Amino acid sequence: xxxxxxxxxxxxxxxxxxxxxxxxxxxxxxxxxxxxxxxxxxxxxxxxxxxxxxxxxxxxxxxxxxxxxxxxxxxxxxxxxxxxxxxxxxxxxxxxxxxxxxxxxxxxxxxxxxxxxxxxxxxxxxxxxxxxxxxxxxxxxxxxxxxxxxxxxxxxxxxxxxxxxxxxxxxxxxxxxxxxxxxxxxxxxxxxxxxxxxxxxxxxxxxxxxxxxxxxxxxxxxxxxxxxxxxxxxxxxxxxxxxxxxxxxxxxxxxxxxxxxxxxxxxxxxxxxxxxxxxxxxxxxxxxxxxxxxxxxxxxxxxxxxxxxxxxxxxxxxxxxxxxxxxxxxxxxxxxxxxxxxxxxxxxxxxxxxxxxxxxxxxxxxxxxxxxxxxxxxxxxxxxxxxxxxxxxxxxxxxxxxxxxxxxxxxxxxxxxxxxxxxxxxxxxxxxxxxxxxxxxxxxxxxxxxxxxxxxxxxxxxxxxxxxxxxxxxxxxxxxxxxxxxxxxxxxxxxxxxxxxxxxxxxxxxxxxxxxxxxxxxxxxxxxxxxxxx
Amino acid sequence: xxxxxxxxxxxxxxxxxxxxxxxxxxxxxxxxxxxxxxxxxxxxxxxxxxxxxxxxxxxxxxxxxxxxxxxxxxxxxxxxxxxxxxxxxxxxxxxxxxxxxxxxxxxxxxxxxxxxxxxxxxxxxxxxxxxxxxxxxxxxxxxxxxxxxxxxxxxxxxxxxxxxxxxxxxxxxxxxxxxxxxxxxxxxxxxxxxxxxxxxxxxxxxxxxxxxxxxxxxxxxxxxxxxxxxxxxxxxxxxxxxxxxxxxxx
Numbered sequence: 165x166x167x168x169x170x171x172x173x174x175x176x177x178x179x180x181x182x183x184x185x186x187x188x189x190x191x192x193x194x195x196x197x198x199x200x201x202x203x204x205x206x207x208x209x210x211x212x213x214x215x216x217x218x219x220x221x222x223x224x225x226x227x228x229x230x231x232x233x234x235x236x237x238x239x240x241x242x243x244x245x246x247x248x249x250x251x252x253x254x255x256x257x258x259x260x261x262x263x264x265x266x267x268x269x270x271x272x273x274x275x276x277x278x279x280x281x282x283x284x285x286x287x288x289x290x291x292x293x294x295x296x297x298x299x300x301x302x303x304x305x306x307x308x309x310x311x312x313x314x315x316x317x318x319x320x321x322x323x324x325x326x327x328x329x330x331x332x333x334x335x336x337x338x339x340x341x342x343x344x345x346x347x348x349x350x351x352x353x354x355x356x357x358x359x360x361x362x363x364x365x366x367x368x369x370x371x372x373x374x375x376x377x378x379x380x381x382x383x384x385x386x387x388x389x390x391x392x393x394x395x396x397x398x399x400x401x402x403x404x405x406x407x408x409x410x411x412x413x414x415x416x417x418x419x420x421x422x423x424x425x426x427x428x429x430x431x432x433x434x435x436x437x438x439x440x441x442x443x444x445x446x447x448x449x450x451x452x453x454x455x456x457x458x459x460x461x462x463x464x465x466x467x468x469x470x471x472x473x474x475x476x477x478x479x480x481x482x483x484x485x486x487x488x489x490x491x492x493x494x495x496x497x498x499x500x501x502x503x504x505x506x507x508x509x510x511x512x513x514x515x516x517x518x519x520x521x522x523x524x525x526x527x528x529x530x531x532x533x534x535x536x537x538x539x540x541x542x543x544x545x546x547x548x549x550x551x552x553x554x555x556x557x558x559x560x561x562x563x564x565x566x567x568x569x570x571x572x573x574x575x576x577x578x579x580x581x582x583x584x585x586x587x588x589x590x591x592x593x594x595x596x597x598x599x600x601x602x603x604x605x606x607x608x609x610x611x612x613x614x615x616x617x618x619x620x621x622x623x624x625x626x627x628x629x630x631x632x633x634x635x636x637x638x639x640x641x642x643x644x645x646x647x648x649x650x651x652x653x654x655x656x657x658x659x660x661x662x663x664x665x666x667x668x669x670x671x672x673x674x675x676x677x678x679x680x681x682x683x684x685x686x687x688x689x690x691x692x693x694x695x696x697x698x
Numbered sequence: 699x700x701x702x703x704x705x706x707x708x709x710x711x712x713x714x715x716x717x718x719x720x721x722x723x724x725x726x727x728x729x730x731x732x733x734x735x736x737x738x739x740x741x742x743x744x745x746x747x748x749x750x751x752x753x754x755x756x757x758x759x760x761x762x763x764x765x766x767x768x769x770x771x772x773x774x775x776x777x778x779x780x781x782x783x784x785x786x787x788x789x790x791x792x793x794x795x796x797x798x799x800x801x802x803x804x805x806x807x808x809x810x811x812x813x814x815x816x817x818x819x820x821x822x823x824x825x826x827x828x829x830x831x832x833x834x835x836x837x838x839x840x841x842x843x844x845x846x847x848x849x850x851x852x853x854x855x856x857x858x859x860x861x862x863x864x865x866x867x868x869x870x871x872x873x874x875x876x877x878x879x880x881x882x883x884x885x886x887x888x889x890x891x892x893x894x895x896x897x898x899x900x901x902x903x904x905x906x907x908x909x910x911x912x913x914x915x916x917x918x919x920x921x922x923x924x925x926x927x928x929x930x931x932x933x934x935x936x937x938x939x940x941x942x943x944x945x946x947x948x
Contacts, residue, residue, distance in 0.1 A: 227902050253911030261906040267850065268896045269903035271843050280918045281904075287913030294918055315849065329907060487860050511866045522895065523854070524861035526887035536884070540866030570891055584865060 174244065175200035176337055176369040177224060181238035183393075184219055184228055193219040195393040196238070201371065201386075203336070206363060208380040208401070209373040211390035212603040213575050217373035220390065221341040224371065225259035226252040242337060256282060260330030264342040266322035267315070275301070275317075276310040278325055282333040293332070300331035303365075304358060319473050320351035324358065331362070337369040338362070344374065345600065348472045348629050350670035352376065356383055357676075375603055377405060382675030437513050437591025438462045438623055439484055443493035446479050453479040454490070455647035461625055463591065466618040468634040468655070469627045471644035472670040477627045478519075480644070481594050484625075485516045498591060508541055515590035519597045521574075521581035530556070530572075530580050531565040537588045555583040558613055574601040582610070586617075593617055595626040599633065611637040631671050635659060645669040703927040704827030707815055710737070710930070713938050714811040718804045724796075726945040727803045733937060734810040741814050751809060758805075763798035770794030826917050835915055843900075851893065858888045 182197040194216045201207050209217045222228040226247040229236040240247045242258055263269045272278040279301055283293035301307055304324040309317075314325060323343055330338065338359070344352035356372075356379055363370050374380065380387055380401055387404040389397040397404045439461040446454040454476040461467055469477050482488040484495050486502040495502045497513040505513065518524065527533035534555050538548040556562045559579040564572065569580045578601050585593070595614060599607035607630070615637055618624045628634040634641070634655075641658045643651040643665055651658050651665045658666070666672045714734060721727045738748060767776065772793030778786045815824060828838040862884045869881030904910075 222902070225906055227905060231902060231905055251911065252905040253908040256906060256908035256911070261902070263899060263903060265896070265899055268899035271846060271900055271904070273846065276918070281909075282907035284916050284918065285908035285911050285913070287911070287916050290916055290918045290920065293916070297918070326903075333908065482860075485864055487864075507863070507866060507868045511864065514864075516861075516864045518857065518861050520857075520892070522892045523857045523888055524865070525891070526884050536862075536867070537865040540868070588865065 173203055175241075176203040176205070176243060177201040177371070178241045179223075179238070180241070182223065182240055183235075183237040184223060185235045186219075187233040189234070192393050194223065197393075197395050198238075199388065199395060199398050201369060203369055204363070204367045206360070206370045206372070206383050206385045207388060208384035208386075209371060209388045209390065210375070210377070210380060210404075211396075212605060213601075214392070214573060215390040216393040217390060218341050219393075220388070221261060221339045221371065221373050223247065224337065224339050225261045226250060226255045227261065253285065256330075256333055256335070257286065258335050259337045259339060260327075260333065260335040262323065262326050262330065262338070262340045262343040264345055266319055266326065266346060269326050270314040270322055272314065274310065275306065275312045275314060275325060278314050279329045279332050282329060286333065296334065297328075297332045300328040301325075303331060303362060304328040318351075319347050320354060323347065323351075323355055327358070327362075335368075337371065340370070340372040340374075342373055342375070344376065344379070348670060349631065349673035350472060352379070353673040353675060359383075378673065378675050381405065437498040439514075439592055439625070440496040440499075441480075441484070441493070442496070444480070444483055444490045444495060445492040446476075446483050446488055446490050448479075452647055454483060456493070457647075457649050458493075459642065459649060459652060461592070461623050463621050463623050464618060465640060466614060466624040466626070466638045467640040467642055468638035469625060469642045469644060470629070470631055470634065470666075470669070470671045475644040475669070476647040477644055478596055479647075481516060481596055481625075481627070484592070484594060485514050486510060511537070511541060511588050511590060513590060514592040514594065515585040515588045516594045517582050517585045517596060517598060519600055521577040521601075522570075524581055524584065525569040525577060528568055529566050530561060530569050530583075533569050533580055534584045534587050537584055541588070551587045551589060555587040558586055558616070559583045560609070575603070575606045578602065578606075578610075582613070590622075592623040592625070595624070597627055597629065599628065599630060607633055629671075631666070643669050643671065702930060703921055703923050704823040705831060705921065705923070706927045706931050707824070708827050708831060710934050711811055711815045713934055715808060717938065717941060718807045718811075720942060721945045723945050723948050724800060724803070725948065726941050727800065727807065729941060729944075731803060731807050731810070733941075734807050734814075737814050738810055743813060747813075748810065751813065752806070755805065755809065759802045762801055763795055764790070766798030766801065767791060767794035770797050823919055823921075826919055826921060829915075830921060836910070847893075850896075851889070854889055854892055855885070858885055858892075861888075 178200050179197045182194055183192050184194040185192050197220070209220055211217055219228060222232065223236075223240050224242060224247070228234070229248070230252050236248065242255065245255065245258065247255060270278055272281055276297065279297040280293050283296060288296075298307075301309065304327050306321065306324055306328060309321075309325075314322065317325060326343075327338070340359070344355055347355060359370060359372075360383055362368055372379070372384070384401050386399060387397065387401050388395065389404050439459075441457055441459045444454055444457045445452065457476075457480060469480070471477050479488065483490050484497075484502070486495070486505065489503060497505065497510070500509070500513075502510065525533055527536060531552055534552045535548050538551045543551070552565075553562070556565055559582055561576065561579055561583060564576065569577060572580065578598070582595075582598065593614075595610075598610045598614070602610060611633065614624050614626060626634065626638065638655055640653065641651070641655045642649055643658065643662075645668065650669055651662045653662075663672070714730065714737075717730045718727075721730060735748075767788075767790030770791060770793055772791030774792040776788040776790045776792055776795060778788065780786055825835070825838045825842050828841075829835045862881075867881055867884060869877045869884075
């Protein structure tokens with residue numbers, strides 16, 4: 165092993181020839197990784213799905229190998245502690261891990277109990293826990309939230325609470341495993357600004373696994389690029405990433421051979437199936453989720469809907485497919501009110517791909533999964549087979565037809581869920597964050613599929629958080645804010661002349677490089693340096 | 699009520715549960731039910747929640763009364779004097795029906811007692827109480843975390859059945875029993891898989907926050923047994939004694 169140059173401080177994290185294999189897998193998820201992360205560094209981890217980003221994150225606090233099992237070669241040392249020789253609980257004092265899913269990492273009854281959980285487990289004095297919890301909650305901007313129930317917080321607040329609950333154990337390394345991917349653009353930006361502030365203030369070492377290159381460019385000191393478990397680059401963002409693309413490139417021409425061509429039998433109903441939303445208002449107990457929304461979507465149109473989490477996008481989708489009955493107004497599909505349609509009529513008109521594929525996969529083969537809808541429609545066997553084959557071809561999963569859907573990776577599971585809705589051959593297709601869980605290449609594939617469907621005369625409406633990506637494919641943009649449509653028009657027009665609306669709706673993330681200004685905390689009363697580093 | 703020592707809550711709930719099985723006279727069980735209802739209000743629960751909690755039990759109650767009336771050993775058949783049809787003899791015995799009614803009353807007392815444990819207090823205080831009363835921490839936390847997950851499961855079920863309905867499945871809505879049964883995997887498999895994925899992640903998150911560290915666990919909630927606690931506990935014990943005695947005498 166080469167010796168460190170004299171002037172460098174001892175590394176915060178050191179990987180030495182680390183290889184790791186999950187139990188039951190023959191593939192190395194991480195392969196011969198050697199690198200050093202310096203104290204106070206902000207390191208981004210990038211790479212396509214399956215490259216090993218998450219495994220790298222989990223190896224930092226000992227979840228790999230202690231919790232996951234499997235085979236580990238080489239070593240990971242955090243502040244000179246070998247993770248193999250220390251329990252996860254032991255490492256928790258030094259390394260905090262924030263996960264992607266906010267709901268899975270909060271389990272206590274109140275914000276206070278959530279944040280105190282770690283300190284209690286470590287057997288800290290109650291008085292000390294209370295003061296470090298108070299400081300941590302203040303540091304993430306959740307002062308006064310002590311008695312709130314975590315499940316009632318917004319996505320961004322939940323992630324901040326997750327951070328606070330780790331900060332309360334005063335770790336020196338914070339690790340984020342795709343922690344912003346379920347947040348909207350504004351939420352992601354706020355979270356990363358907070359992380360930068362905390363990093364500068366407490367000299368934290370920060371490791372962030374992400375797909376968001378704008379975020380990497382703005383904040384990372386160095387970038388770890390992984391591919392199939394191997395380190396392909398570890399350098400500054402300027403050297404690892406190619407020059408930034410223009411912020412919004414409109415109407416991307418179809419790449420050669422990337423856009424699948426569809427052969428779908430002509431169906432007179434489907435061919436003229438548009439959506440007509442008339443003054444729709446939807447309420448949940450205590451809140452108005454969609455407020456006086458009117459819009460018409462026509463066949464052959466691909467519209468994107470953007471807005472903050474909680475701005476009413478998904479609720480609008482639920483109203484379109486009749487899952488939710490508006491308290492006022494109505495939705496018509498191909499001219500008929502949704503509420504008057506029976507199941508078959510509804511399904512022929514509108515298909516809805518929900519965010520989480522795991523909420524619908526249940527069959528023991530991909531083929532059967534995709535056939536479920538057509539069989540329910542009472543189609544004859546040949547037609548069912550035809551549709552399943554076509555749908556699987558469209559999403560490119562023909563070869564996986566006999567595999568178990570639940571054994572596939574996250575992005576392939578999403579594609580199975582998409583195929584299972586495509587097989588219904590509905591006139592209108594609603595896509596709720598269709599690129600979630602995909603890497604860039606996968607996201608583009610999903611968007612190309614949506615374009616093919618549009619070209620085949622379908623009405624496509626997609627909710628998305630990646631405005632840049634949506635702009636490349638959707639010709640129309642609908643912006644929602646607090647339950648209302650605040651802008652609706654050709655994408656180019658909205659991007660060019662309605663910037664202030666986009667900004668107010670929280671869909672423009674402007675990741676800025678951290679400045680000294682960020683070192684100013686929410687409050688002066690923060691951790692002592694000894695406490696953080698000790 | 700949140701100021702009440704959670705150990706007292708646990709004790710009260712245990713006492714009420716014992717009463718359910720100990721009391722034999724309808725009058726004392728009704729008295730116990732009244733006590734439970736008073737406690738229900740005292741911990742700040744509303745009547746709507748009570749109705750919502752009991753409503754799903756209706757079918758069970760009818761079935762229990764009918765089954766007991768039919769099968770319970772007894773010799774007095776139930777006779778109804780109906781104005782137009784005249785006397786009608788049902789294939790149920792009075793003894794059976796009253797036994798069934800008693801069973802339902804007991805279930806009702808239990809159903810109104812258990813929510814008292816968790817209302818208006820944090821799960822963590824209950825865990826603390828259970829561990830102070832000798833239950834291992836991991837076991838106590840497992841139980842309460844599971845309770846915390848119920849709303850999440852409920853929303854999962856709604857999402858999953860919506861997804862399958864939008865794939866043309868009508869079995870949940872108006873299918874016959876067999877169709878419903880056949881459609882069951884479409885609901886249950888995603889539910890189990892999502893829950894298991896979430897549970898694994900939660901395991902990761904808990905370990906990352908030092909769950910299961912060798913250190914003796916501390917708690918930010920100090921449990922102090924105060925005068926109010928003593929009074930509530932004493933009152934419960936006295937009431938318990940009175941009800942049991944009265945039950946034996948009448």
